[in-house]
Amino acid sequence: MTLHFVLEGALVGVAVGSIYALIALGFALLYKSTKILNLAHGEMVLFGGYLAIALTRSLDLPVWMAFALAVAGTLAAAAALGFVVERGIMRPLYGQSLLSVIIVTLALGYIIRGLMVGLWGGDTRQFPPVVPTGVVRFGDLIVPRVGIYSAAVALALLVGFSLFFRYSLVGIAMRAAANEQLTASTLGVSLKRVFAYAWAFAAIAASFGGILLGLWLGVNFALDYVGLKALAAVILGGLDSIPGAILGGFLIGMLENILGAYIDANVTAFGVSLHGFKEITPFVVILLVLLIKPYGLFGTEHIERL
Amino acid sequence: MSVRPAGDFKTSYAQDMALLDTALYRIGFALLLGALLAAPLVLGRYLFLLNTIGIFALGAVGLSLLTGFAGQISLGHSAFMAIGAYASWYVTTRLGLPFLAALAFAGAATFAIGALVGLPSLRIKGLYLAIATMAFQFITEYVIIHTAGGMGGTVVPAASLFGFQIRTETQFYYLLLPIWVAGGVFAANLVRGRVGLALMAVRDRDYAAQVLGVNLLQYKTLAFALGASYAGVAGSLFAHYNRVIGAEHFTILQSIDFIAMIVIGGLASVWGPHLGAGFVILLNQGLRYVTPSLVTLLPTFARAATPLREIVFGALLIGLLIWEPGGLAMLFRKLKRYLDLWPFPH
Numbered sequence: 324m325t326l327h328f329v330l331e332g333a334l335v336g337v338a339v340g341s342i343y344a345l346i347a348l349g350f351a352l353l354y355k356s357t358k359i360l361n362l363a364h365g366e367m368v369l370f371g372g373y374l375a376i377a378l379t380r381s382l383d384l385p386v387w388m389a390f391a392l393a394v395a396g397t398l399a400a401a402a403a404l405g406f407v408v409e410r411g412i413m414r415p416l417y418g419q420s421l422l423s424v425i426i427v428t429l430a431l432g433y434i435i436r437g438l439m440v441g442l443w444g445g446d447t448r449q450f451p452p453v454v455p456t457g458v459v460r461f462g463d464l465i466v467p468r469v470g471i472y473s474a475a476v477a478l479a480l481l482v483g484f485s486l487f488f489r490y491s492l493v494g495i496a497m498r499a500a501a502n503e504q505l506t507a508s509t510l511g512v513s514l515k516r517v518f519a520y521a522w523a524f525a526a527i528a529a530s531f532g533g534i535l536l537g538l539w540l541g542v543n544f545a546l547d548y549v550g551l552k553a554l555a556a557v558i559l560g561g562l563d564s565i566p567g568a569i570l571g572g573f574l575i576g577m578l579e580n581i582l583g584a585y586i587d588a589n590v591t592a593f594g595v596s597l598h599g600f601k602e603i604t605p606f607v608v609i610l611l612v613l614l615i616k617p618y619g620l621f622g623t624e625h626i627e628r629l
Numbered sequence: 630m631s632v633r634p635a636g637d638f639k640t641s642y643a644q645d646m647a648l649l650d651t652a653l654y655r656i657g658f659a660l661l662l663g664a665l666l667a668a669p670l671v672l673g674r675y676l677f678l679l680n681t682i683g684i685f686a687l688g689a690v691g692l693s694l695l696t697g698f699a700g701q702i703s704l705g706h707s708a709f710m711a712i713g714a715y716a717s718w719y720v721t722t723r724l725g726l727p728f729l730a731a732l733a734f735a736g737a738a739t740f741a742i743g744a745l746v747g748l749p750s751l752r753i754k755g756l757y758l759a760i761a762t763m764a765f766q767f768i769t770e771y772v773i774i775h776t777a778g779g780m781g782g783t784v785v786p787a788a789s790l791f792g793f794q795i796r797t798e799t800q801f802y803y804l805l806l807p808i809w810v811a812g813g814v815f816a817a818n819l820v821r822g823r824v825g826l827a828l829m830a831v832r833d834r835d836y837a838a839q840v841l842g843v844n845l846l847q848y849k850t851l852a853f854a855l856g857a858s859y860a861g862v863a864g865s866l867f868a869h870y871n872r873v874i875g876a877e878h879f880t881i882l883q884s885i886d887f888i889a890m891i892v893i894g895g896l897a898s899v900w901g902p903h904l905g906a907g908f909v910i911l912l913n914q915g916l917r918y919v920t921p922s923l924v925t926l927l928p929t930f931a932r933a934a935t936p937l938r939e940i941v942f943g944a945l946l947i948g949l950l951i952w953e954p955g956g957l958a959m960l961f962r963k964l965k966r967y968l969d970l971w972p973f974p975h
Binding site for chain 1: 696702756759760761763771775885950
């Protein structure tokens, strides 16, 4: 493992990791405010990518203008999706058992993916050339240019989200509800509204992640897999910690691109080459983290009493 | 509890605890067994449906013990099925042992692996456990792809019983039926005994159960081992039924289907997994049967036809969970209560 390999892996890892961090942020935010583990989050990523590409292609305008309109439209659609899911599916299930809610999110994922693949097919789809292709060189390190752009956008969004939660009224209400639901609701925070906003924000963060990944790699029916990587990031950081989710996203991105890629290319076990290990690195991380530190890096430890 | 028929008095605990406690139930169960025995005569070429339902119902019984009764959520059930299938393949082809030995080995191997996978459940629970089992699922899939040659590649010989080759659907059905019924009855017996009560105590509140003298280590690992063992037996049967196995038969989607089966059927119910497996498999096949005719009716619909199954499946699951969280078993119970009391509402 040469230094060059590590540095290049770290750079690409940070770029991918920033997208994972954005997706994981939505995941952790939803969990923190509603205590729902949304296994349809990957499908929301898929939703963003597919819809943005379809809108960009269908608008008969200069590419950059079509792209900007498509992004705005996609984010509006994602927010609407979040509201509809909360009102139509999650609110009737409020107070139901953990398993029912998990299965409902899985079923929701089936529906979203089915609709997307049904409307636009399962093959890989690309954006029209919106951002310049090519690579950027730092000394002798090579990073795709798209990666730099998406990392910058993801970072800007992360900052934007944290400012929003720090200073806006809705953001403060959401943090209050996440901290202590009962107290917040007695102090006049509408929990229904907070849950609805949480779903909308989760859907927006996921869709934005889908758009960025779509710019970089294109989207196909397997994009929802990224949602599981974001899950790994969230577990690593601690399920109910938002800074943890962001840090976890970066860490997973780097682990995948340094350790995963190294094992992928160089390591053999029992005479079989471990080709494709990069794809399951996040899950190995999940297992190890859960066994060693079940509540992640920053998660609140759950202390039970009878 | 439901209404007892008049004049049906229990005079011993054994009578009160019996699985089939009224004459009507006993007659009904005998009729059901008779119908199952005679099914090949009636079903003809649709017998494959019953074979598939039987195999997956066995797996679902295991998951219902683990998730429904012991409350440990597992998103990696089809990984155990895969382990059973490949263990069975290994024993019959590489070691050259007969099918029954392979079946027993698959059950035993998954029992041991299940206990091992269940160990972390002492430390992590709920959502975290669900995620850990999901990680186990993906890692198993990866191992299968990298050791057994990936997609659709492994050919399994036909099951042979004392030198007799089982080749047709009907022959396989009569091999499957005793295992299916025995598995179902074993689970029903387990659930009404000490083990079942301990598992339910663990589900409702594990620390409280521990205070009452339930050994958590023992019962949590037992729940995982039993659940995995059922899946392993189902996997072994599936391998010898389908004759070709590959990583694509045991994906996370299959694990989710298992969960759907027990939720649709009714979580903590003896009949639930059987009903749920029947429902899910008939729905799958039905949609496969209906979509081509739909496409000929509405040609514009053609491209959306393939994912139709996913959409309908998801919508049904959501609808069922919102309107009847108890599943099909609860619907049957309500229907029975309605008939018991008819024509009065209460």
